[in-house]
Amino acid sequence: MEPSPPSPVPPLLVLHLVILAWAFTAILGKLISLPSLDMVVWRTALATAGFSVIALVMGTSLRLARRDAASLFGLGAILGIHWVLFFLSARLATASVSLAAMPTMLIWSSLIEPLVNGTRRWNRVELLLGLVIIGAVWMIYAVELKHWFGFTVGILSALVASVYAVFNKQVVALHPFASLCAWQLGGACAASWLLLPFVSGTFLPAVPGARDLGWLVLFAFGCTVLPYAAFVYVMRHLSVFTVNVVYNLEPLYGMALAALVFGSREQMTPGFYAGAGIIIASVLAVPWLQGKGRPA
Secondary structure, eight states: OOOOOOOSSOHHHHHHHHHHHHHTHHHHHHHOOSOHHHHHHHHHHHHHHHHHHHHHHHTOOOOOOHHHHHHHHHHHHHHHHHHHHHHHHHHHSOHHHHHHHGGGHHHHHHHHHHHHOTTOOOOHHHHHHHHHHHHHHHHHHHHOGGGHHHHHHHHHHHHHHHHHHHHHTTTTTTSOHHHHHHHHHHHHHHHHHHHHHHHTSOSSOOOOOHHHHHHHHIIIIIIIIHHHHHHHHHHTTSOHHHHHHHHTTHHHHHHHHHHHHHGGGGOOOHHHHHHHHHHHHHHHHHHHHHSTTOOO
8 A cells, every 4th residue: 555645734733723723713803893793693604605615615415314414503503602602701801811711621521521421431630630720710710800700701601612522522523524514603603693682682693894894704714614624634644632732722822812913902910821821731731641652
């Protein structure tokens, strides 16, 4: 059997670019002037269209069994709620605060996954580091009291994201990438759209101006469609261990980008950075402690 040709772009570099694009979403969430809910409606609608086009180009059918379609659509609705909460957190506080809350997914996933997946037990390393993260969360609450509501919404966003991740893990290998993403983003769009009358009293999302439309196109394609497509490429070349380690750098990239874009508006107290540093270090430690000796 002949060896496969070398990849034109180093997969590790692609992975870092993907994580950088995902980290940039918190910044875009603040740059776009539309309400958080309306912004998610537009982002998911455009991304759904993008994934549908990819499916057609790849010759992948969007038709699925009714039960599979309903499952993916429902998971997408959960994803949409996570995004709404995440961007609302950034609006209520800062991009750095919303990003600092996301690594608490480790705690939620460690508690939820064994209840969903009977083959997985609670992991001591994850639970012990979860206790460390809880302490760091309280540290942030103590020093950033003015942002307590935004941080709480961010933690709730992380909880919803962990529910999505745990259940999505059960189905992600069962369907072609493009059709799976098209159905899930469609579900995210539908869920956020259905919330509009209850949140803003209107049945249609606000029409973006020229500036917001440009950011939304970047949001949908530069930070959603292209990164997810590139992530599939990465998963074919790198181990899960390596991917997990790099993925946990997202809050660091996001905070650095937020500081560059917003300057002093994103400046937090030393106590916040100490707490956020403990959270991020704890999450980074998990794959190293569990994967010691594994090949990268």
